Amino acid sequence: MKKIFPIIMLGILLFIAACGSDSSGESTDDAGAEGETEAAATETASGEESGDSNEKQVVTFWHSMGGAGQEALNAIVDSYNDSQEEVQVNAEYQGSYDEALTKFNSVAGTDSAPTIIQTFEIGTMSMINSGSIVPIQEFIDADGYDMSGLEENIINYYSLDGTFYSMPFNSSTPVMYYNKDAFEEAGLDPEAPPETFAEVEEASKAIVESNPDMQGFALQAYGWLYEQLLANQGALLLNNDNGRSDTPSEIGWSEEEGKSIFNWVENMVNDGTFANYGTNGDNMLAGFLAGDVSMFLQSSANSRDVIDNAPFEVGIAFLPHPEGKERAGVVIGGASLWMIDGKPEAETDAAWDFMKYLQTPEVQAEWHVGTGYFAINPDAYEEQVVIDAYEEMPQLQVTVDQLQATTSSYATQGALMDMIPEGRKIMETALESVYNGGDVDEAYNTAVEQFNHAIEQANAARGN
Amino acid sequence: MSMHSTAIPATAGSQIHFDKVKRKQRIKNFFKGMLFLLPSIVLFGVFLFYPLVRTIYLSFFLTDAAGNTTVFVNWENYVNLFSSPVFLQSIKSTFLFVLYTVPVTIIIALFLAVIANEKLRGIGLFRTLYSSTMGISVAAASVFWLYLFHPSIGLLNMLLEAAGIDGVGWLTDPAWALIAVSITTIWMNLGFTFLILLGGLQSIDSYLYESADIDGAGYFYKLRRITIPMLSPSLFFVITVTIINAFQTFGQIDILTQGGPVNATNLIVYSIYREAFVNYQFGSASAQAVLLFIIILIMTFLQFKIGERRVHYQ
Numbered sequence: 001m002k003k004i005f006p007i008i009m010l011g012i013l014l015f016i017a018a019c020g021s022d023s024s025g026e027s028t029d030d031a032g033a034e035g036e037t038e039a040a041a042t043e044t045a046s047g048e049e050s051g052d053s054n055e056k057q058v059v060t061f062w063h064s065m066g067g068a069g070q071e072a073l074n075a076i077v078d079s080y081n082d083s084q085e086e087v088q089v090n091a092e093y094q095g096s097y098d099e100a101l102t103k104f105n106s107v108a109g110t111d112s113a114p115t116i117i118q119t120f121e122i123g124t125m126s127m128i129n130s131g132s133i134v135p136i137q138e139f140i141d142a143d144g145y146d147m148s149g150l151e152e153n154i155i156n157y158y159s160l161d162g163t164f165y166s167m168p169f170n171s172s173t174p175v176m177y178y179n180k181d182a183f184e185e186a187g188l189d190p191e192a193p194p195e196t197f198a199e200v201e202e203a204s205k206a207i208v209e210s211n212p213d214m215q216g217f218a219l220q221a222y223g224w225l226y227e228q229l230l231a232n233q234g235a236l237l238l239n240n241d242n243g244r245s246d247t248p249s250e251i252g253w254s255e256e257e258g259k260s261i262f263n264w265v266e267n268m269v270n271d272g273t274f275a276n277y278g279t280n281g282d283n284m285l286a287g288f289l290a291g292d293v294s295m296f297l298q299s300s301a302n303s304r305d306v307i308d309n310a311p312f313e314v315g316i317a318f319l320p321h322p323e324g325k326e327r328a329g330v331v332i333g334g335a336s337l338w339m340i341d342g343k344p345e346a347e348t349d350a351a352w353d354f355m356k357y358l359q360t361p362e363v364q365a366e367w368h369v370g371t372g373y374f375a376i377n378p379d380a381y382e383e384q385v386v387i388d389a390y391e392e393m394p395q396l397q398v399t400v401d402q403l404q405a406t407t408s409s410y411a412t413q414g415a416l417m418d419m420i421p422e423g424r425k426i427m428e429t430a431l432e433s434v435y436n437g438g439d440v441d442e443a444y445n446t447a448v449e450q451f452n453h454a455i456e457q458a459n460a461a462r463g464n
Numbered sequence: 465m466s467m468h469s470t471a472i473p474a475t476a477g478s479q480i481h482f483d484k485v486k487r488k489q490r491i492k493n494f495f496k497g498m499l500f501l502l503p504s505i506v507l508f509g510v511f512l513f514y515p516l517v518r519t520i521y522l523s524f525f526l527t528d529a530a531g532n533t534t535v536f537v538n539w540e541n542y543v544n545l546f547s548s549p550v551f552l553q554s555i556k557s558t559f560l561f562v563l564y565t566v567p568v569t570i571i572i573a574l575f576l577a578v579i580a581n582e583k584l585r586g587i588g589l590f591r592t593l594y595s596s597t598m599g600i601s602v603a604a605a606s607v608f609w610l611y612l613f614h615p616s617i618g619l620l621n622m623l624l625e626a627a628g629i630d631g632v633g634w635l636t637d638p639a640w641a642l643i644a645v646s647i648t649t650i651w652m653n654l655g656f657t658f659l660i661l662l663g664g665l666q667s668i669d670s671y672l673y674e675s676a677d678i679d680g681a682g683y684f685y686k687l688r689r690i691t692i693p694m695l696s697p698s699l700f701f702v703i704t705v706t707i708i709n710a711f712q713t714f715g716q717i718d719i720l721t722q723g724g725p726v727n728a729t730n731l732i733v734y735s736i737y738r739e740a741f742v743n744y745q746f747g748s749a750s751a752q753a754v755l756l757f758i759i760i761l762i763m764t765f766l767q768f769k770i771g772e773r774r775v776h777y778q
Contacts, residue, residue: 102741105530126529126744221724276615278636279724283614292616418529422743429550432725436638450550457745461526463535 056088057350060114062104064097064335065170068305072370080357087350097123097335098421108132113340115351118169120335121157122420125243127338128165129418129462134339136164139352150359153403154376156413157332160244166336167355170373172301173330174228175399176320180313182294186210193295193317195327197264200295200320204273207294215275217268218296220284221431223424224333225297227415229261232321234328237415237423238455244410247459248417250452258448260322262431262440269435276435279428299333300399303372307393316395318402329406331414334373372396374403419458426450516757523750531746541751551752553727554735557642561731562710564646565653569706570699572650573657578691580658581665591662598655602715609648610635610720635721638728645729648716653709657702664698665691696775704767711760732756 065073070093077091094100097120107113109132119127127133140147147155147164154168180190186206194200204216219225227237236242236252251258268274275293277284285302287293289310297319298306307314321327337355339348357363364375365383380386381400390397406412430447434440498505523541525533545551576594580587597605612619613634621631634644668691676686692699714733717723723730723738730738732752740749 098742105744108530130529276633276636278633279722280635286614287616290617418744422745425738425742428724429726432636432638435636436725438726446549454743457526460537461528461534461745461747 057086057346059087059089059116059347059351059354061089061091061116062094062100062114063091063118064094064100066093069301069371072367076358076363076367080354087353089354109342115340115343115347117338117340118335119338121333121414124165125416126418132341134341134348136167136339140164145356149377149379151374151376151378153406153408154332156408158336166338168336168376169358171332171334171376172299172373173333173399173403174225174297174319175300175402176295176297176317177288177306178295178315178317179291180315182207182211182214190315193315195318195320197260197320197322201267201271204268205271208273214291215293216273216295218275218277218284218287218293219265220277220281221279221428221435222281223427226261226427226431228319228330230257231331231411232319232328233257233260233325234409234411236411238417241410242413242415243417244413248455249459250455251448259440259444262434262444265431265434266440269437278432301334301371301373303396303399304370307395314395316398328409329412330402331412372399374400417458419454422454423451426454519750519753522746523754525747527746529744537747541748544748545751545755550727551735554730554732557728557730558711558732560642561646561713562707564643565649565710566703566706569650569653569657570702573654573661576658577661577665580662595655595659597652598659600652602652603719605652606648606716606719613644636725638726641721641725641728645716645720648720649713653706657706660698660702661695664695668694693776697777700771700775703771704764707763708760711756
């Protein structure tokens with residue numbers, strides 16, 4: 001034992017060193033959350049030091065933007081801090097939306113709670129129910145701030161009975177990315193991407209025929225995409241107008257609408273043109289960039305990343321819809337900023353000032369071009385940065401066009417309920433079982449049953 | 465007479481007095497003992513017993529998103545669990561996972577420890593290599609395996625395809641995902657298990673082998689009759705710890721599969737995490753946690769009952 005001890009110590013030392021470099025390598029990846037938190041922690045520490053020395057009003061801002069989004073956000077926060085003397089905003093990365101929300105729930109009401117937290121759209125109902133937030137409407141009224149300049153579809157999602165609870169910030173919708181070079185090789189028109197489910201199937205077959213090493217289409221098993229594909233055919237996710245007129249009591253889509261997506265996927269699985277990446281979006285992206293699959297659905301927030309990194313010409317198209325259905329459009333995805341209750345007035349006022357800064361056309365233009373999220377303030381599209389970027393990457397514009405082509409209805413306003421994260425997982429499981437050759441009817445029926453049970457359970461927990 | 469009559473109460477009195485002192489002494493000892501135990505009682509109380517009691521309490525309620533109890537539902541959370549195919553699947557996956565990982569880890573580690581125990585030139589290098597996975601964090605190891613398992617650009621599928629075999633959907637095919645996670649786990653646990661077993665081997669007295677040599681015993685006879693029995697305390701420890709670790713696996717699941725595909729790798733701790741921190745159903749999550757506690761308690765009890773009898777302590 002004595003002899004091996006120093007050797008082991010040496011070994012451990014070497015591998016701790018190796019791990020250190022590993023985690024810094026990961027930090028661009030979602031999976032490396034630990035590394036990122038560390039990095040964020042050091043940033044915060046240095047941020048706080050400079051904040052103390054100038055005696056500025058400190059605002060703590062929790063966000064969930066990793067990778068390119070984090071860089072773009074930090075640039076915006078830095079420019080805000082440099083633009084004035086009174087307020088110091090400390091942006092802290094707190095992991096994914098889920099993780100940040102969990103952390104927030106455990107510190108809500110204490111001094112450790114942030115001033116602003118960024119929360120995903122499906123967390124809207126839980127935030128309102130939590131009682132630890134101040135509706136943004138109070139500041140809008142007190143300040144006489146005009147929200148009508150914001151994108152109409154965004155206003156539709158975030159105002160409930162005419163009240164804004166949170167400040168919209170980063171919004172995206174799903175789009176279909178496709179490989180233009182592969183389309184050309186397969187004899188398809190790269191400027192006319194498939195629009196319906198059947199057209200996607202046909203295009204996939206053509207792709208596989210021309211290049212057996214490439215799959216046609218990939219659909220990440222992601223509940224959000226399922227919701228979007230429902231909305232695009234005008235279907236509701238939850239009854240009672242997607243939970244906007246009353247608390248939902250069961251699912252809102254019909255069997256025909258719900259199953260159309262499953263059948264579509266099953267057809268492609270049977271054709272051998274479907275690429276299964278399970279629930280892992282990063283793998284799907286890597287597969288697309290490596291030329292293993294020619295089309296996939298993903299948030300428009302990734303568009304800048306994809307365009308920059310693809311060694312081929314990337315096309316961006318509208319979300320496909322089933323035959324015989326009008327395209328209804330998409331639901332706003334992304335996140336908004338919430339003002340936390342119980343902070344000193346000076347601090348919330350400073351936070352409100354920062355929120356207003358984020359809405360300005362200049363900031364939104366930078367944000368849109370840097371990430372692919374929308375500009376929530378349409379004036380941003382007139383900015384020179386955006387015009388230049390469109391010149392170079394016309395694909396970015398498709399994401400905006402799709403949003404503006406959306407017809408406003410309960411379906412495209414999106415669903416509101418606190419059990420949606422659970423519902424997403426249920427749909428993901430069902431989709432995955434079809435990807436792996438499972439029976440569509442069985443998978444669909446189980447999913448609907450579990451979905452309804454989850455709604456019941458959530459209502460019961462609130463004592464209804 | 466008078467002497468007698470006074471003497472009896474006197475003895476009784478001293479008896480009472482003696483009892484009193486004894487009792488006083490006992491109480492004093494008790495408090496003294498408690499004083500020594502206080503630090504650990506406080507620590508265990510705050511970080512172990514209180515959460516335990518709180519978890520049991522929560523498991524009888526429905527909660528809101530912040531974890532406050534809202535409606536008392538009695539045993540309903542438990543009843544729902546046993547009628548939920550998702551939870552039953554996760555119990556099944558957990559046991560399968562233990563079955564896949566524990567024996568393989570120990571057999572490979574034992575093999576490596578035995579060959580690394582030979583006195584050869586440069587053996588230190590191999591000992592370092594074999595124990596090296598101990599120094600790698602779960603997150604780093606999982607990310608590393610995530611790329612190996614990648615369906616199209618991962619090394620494993622590239623090797624398979626080079627050999628003319630179709631690639632496997634390591635993390636997307638329900639038939640393979642649990643095996644893929646098991647491989648990762650075995651690889652990660654190997655270092656620690658190897659180190660403990662090698663330590664156990666090194667502490668076996670060499671005179672046992674010398675006398676066996678004099679008697680003309682062969683290599684495998686010595687292995688079976690000396691090495692394994694003398695190693696049994698280390699083996700027992702390693703088995704217990706590995707089983708408990710396997711039941712509590714979380715990190716690699718979160719990074720590799722998030723419980724998918726089709727819940728094939730939704731091991732019980734991950735299922736608890738999802739229920740509590742994604743679905744915000746703290747009641748049903750607590751019920752799962754209580755069941756996990758009972759399962760581990762039974763497993764450990766059985767091990768001590770059955771396993772420890774075979775352990776040879778020197």
